[in-house]
Amino acid sequence: MNNRLDSITIVGGGTAGWLIALFLVTTLNRGDNKSNVKVTVIESPKIPTIGVGEATVTGMYRFLKQMNIDEAEFIRRSDATFKCSGRFVGWNLDKNGNPITFVNPFNTGGMVSGIESAYHFHKYGREAGARSYADNTLPTEAVVENARGPRLMDSKDYEAVIPYTYHLNAGTFSQFLRDIAIERGVEHIQDDMLDVELDEQGFVSALQLEQGGRYPVKFVFDCTGFRSLILQKALGEPFIPYDKHLLVDRAVPIMIPHQNPLKIKPCTNSTALSAGWAWRVPLFHRAGTGYVFSSKFVSDDQAIDEMLAHLGDEAPKDFEPRVIPMRVGRVRRPWVKNCIAAGLSAGFVEPLEATAIYTIEMTARWFLTYFPDKEINASFVNRFNEIMDRQYKDILNFIVMNYYTSNRTDPFWLAARNEIEVPDRLRENLELWKHTLPSAMDTDDTFLFQHWDYLYILLGKGYFKGRHFPSESVLSRRDWKRHSRRVAEAKAQLLARLPNHYELLLNIRDGGSTRPEVAHLQRSAPQGSARPASSQGMR
Numbered sequence: 001m002n003n004r005l006d007s008i009t010i011v012g013g014g015t016a017g018w019l020i021a022l023f024l025v026t027t028l029n030r031g032d033n034k035s036n037v038k039v040t041v042i043e044s045p046k047i048p049t050i051g052v053g054e055a056t057v058t059g060m061y062r063f064l065k066q067m068n069i070d071e072a073e074f075i076r077r078s079d080a081t082f083k084c085s086g087r088f089v090g091w092n093l094d095k096n097g098n099p100i101t102f103v104n105p106f107n108t109g110g111m112v113s114g115i116e117s118a119y120h121f122h123k124y125g126r127e128a129g130a131r132s133y134a135d136n137t138l139p140t141e142a143v144v145e146n147a148r149g150p151r152l153m154d155s156k157d158y159e160a161v162i163p164y165t166y167h168l169n170a171g172t173f174s175q176f177l178r179d180i181a182i183e184r185g186v187e188h189i190q191d192d193m194l195d196v197e198l199d200e201q202g203f204v205s206a207l208q209l210e211q212g213g214r215y216p217v218k219f220v221f222d223c224t225g226f227r228s229l230i231l232q233k234a235l236g237e238p239f240i241p242y243d244k245h246l247l248v249d250r251a252v253p254i255m256i257p258h259q260n261p262l263k264i265k266p267c268t269n270s271t272a273l274s275a276g277w278a279w280r281v282p283l284f285h286r287a288g289t290g291y292v293f294s295s296k297f298v299s300d301d302q303a304i305d306e307m308l309a310h311l312g313d314e315a316p317k318d319f320e321p322r323v324i325p326m327r328v329g330r331v332r333r334p335w336v337k338n339c340i341a342a343g344l345s346a347g348f349v350e351p352l353e354a355t356a357i358y359t360i361e362m363t364a365r366w367f368l369t370y371f372p373d374k375e376i377n378a379s380f381v382n383r384f385n386e387i388m389d390r391q392y393k394d395i396l397n398f399i400v401m402n403y404y405t406s407n408r409t410d411p412f413w414l415a416a417r418n419e420i421e422v423p424d425r426l427r428e429n430l431e432l433w434k435h436t437l438p439s440a441m442d443t444d445d446t447f448l449f450q451h452w453d454y455l456y457i458l459l460g461k462g463y464f465k466g467r468h469f470p471s472e473s474v475l476s477r478r479d480w481k482r483h484s485r486r487v488a489e490a491k492a493q494l495l496a497r498l499p500n501h502y503e504l505l506l507n508i509r510d511g512g513s514t515r516p517e518v519a520h521l522q523r524s525a526p527q528g529s530a531r532p533a534s535s536q537g538m539r
């Protein structure tokens with residue numbers, strides 16, 4: 001008997017629904033097996049997508065490449081810009097109360113004479129004119145601050161000189177994914193799901209559609225956004241709120257024009273405000289900005305006023321505020337019976353590190369790793385849920401760390417330090433890091449955040465100042481100076497070659513760069529790996 005799962009239904013047509021659909025139709029219908037898996041997306045014509053979500057992490061470049069997507073076409077259709085780092089402003093203040101600015105690049109600062117460069121930086125400080133640890137060890141900060149693109153004018157698709165990912169327009173990006181998915185065979189039904197029918201074992205057997213009536217399903221992805229209509233509502237899977245760890249619960253997005261496109265930095269800016277932080281995500285035609293805040297500390301009106309003041313001259317004159325409530329937390333198990341929740345219906349750990357689209361991608365990848373037969377193997381479900389659990393913890397630890405290690409004294413920031421519950425692993429690590437710097441053994445490289453991410457943030461904040469680490473006794477200042485000089489030389493040479501970020505984008509959009517054959521699927525990273533095969537050390 002053919003036990004192969006041959007049909008998958010996705011409910012929801014936001015970034016989650018279409019990204020999963022494209023991934024499944026592309027990966028499941030290749031190879032020797034000729035019996036294709038039918039992939040269907042059911043999308044409400046009435047309920048809009050959330051319409052925010054514009055920054056990504058480096059997995060996005062690998063995803064597009066593996067999906068055989070023309071990068072220039074993606075950049076044009078999604079209004080994309082490059083992102084080489086996160087850039088943090090004012091999360092900590094210096095001894096004079098001035099905001100500290102630092103970046104978190106997508107790469108390790110590396111070793112000096114076999115010892116983590118961070119120890120040298122901590123002991124000897126900045127060298128060769130560098131402005132920070134990141135700047136002392138990598139070219140990324142200089143590229144960002146000088147508004148350079150991460151590759152040369154004649155680089156090929158996906159060829160990075162500096163590791164990068166993208167900023168993208170959430171609305172046009174999901175339409176782009178939709179168009180390719182449909183072209184590759186995904187069936188698209190525009191209808192509203194009214195009800196979910198369960199069989200006697202509690203599996204989803206059919207969906208009740210407003211126009212189409214009863215629609216039988218074999219396996220279903222719940223991509224219905226914060227509503228989580230199938231996993232949470234119909235199957236009753238509990239939601240675990242993160243409000244004891246994270247205080248922000250609302251966001252107000254504001255779009256603004258670029259004042260000078262030639263100055264678009266290839267980074268996401270996150271600026272601390274009184275009760276949260278403001279994002280600034282540059283797209284090609286405009287910038288997306290917004291304030292993520294805690295309603296316990298400011299009202300919507302106060303948040304809007306504070307955000308407009310933060311934007312200053314750039315604040316729009318006529319502006320219809322839209323405040324988005326954020327349900328921060330995650331479902332206990334994203335895979336239950338024959339349903340997986342992906343995107344906002346599975347969880348959302350606030351936008352600080354732009355991890356939501358990445359989590360959607362990993363949901364698709366790990367589903368493929370544990371691709372079930374019609375009879376769903378319980379050990380697949382358990383392992384998948386365990387991995388997702390570890391992934392959420394990885395993200396939560398990192399995001400909480402950003403708030404918990406701030407030295408700001410506004411009531412919100414004091415509460416983020418003194419009134420929240422620090423997740424266990426983060427607490428253990430922060431205790432350990434009183435005596436040693438973060439190392440690869442302290443984080444799990446199956447997941448997104450690496451020890452170097454902690455190093456960039458914590459060194460950037462000045463968190464380790466005044467501490468002495470026993471392992472520093474073996475360091476050599478001469479080695480550090482020599483290393484720093486080499487980095488500075490390489491950086492200067494690179495800056496002389498890399499084009500302006502905006503001009504690079506113009507060139508790509510105009511088809512000016514060399515357009516090679518895009519990579520073949522079989523050359524891509526192994527399924528299940530969270531890291532790009534071709535870019536060791538990149539996040």
Ligand SMILES: Cc1cc2nc3c(=O)[nH]c(=O)nc-3n(C[C@H](O)[C@H](O)[C@H](O)COP(=O)(O)OP(=O)(O)OC[C@H]3O[C@@H](n4cnc5c(N)ncnc54)[C@H](O)[C@@H]3O)c2cc1C
Nearest residue numbers: 012013014015016044049050053055193225343344356357
């Ligand atoms: C303020 C904010 C900032 C964010 N920033 C980032 C970021 O920088 N980076 C990042 O990665 N992520 C970010 N995110 C998260 C990101 O927006 C989402 O993860 C992403 O857009 C996926 O959303 P979704 O597809 O799960 O849900 P949605 O976009 O809400 O889509 C839900 C879909 O379900 C459909 N639907 C609902 N009910 C029914 C029904 N009854 N029948 C049929 N269809 C139905 C809707 O029509 C819609 O198509 C941010 C989120 C917020 C709130």
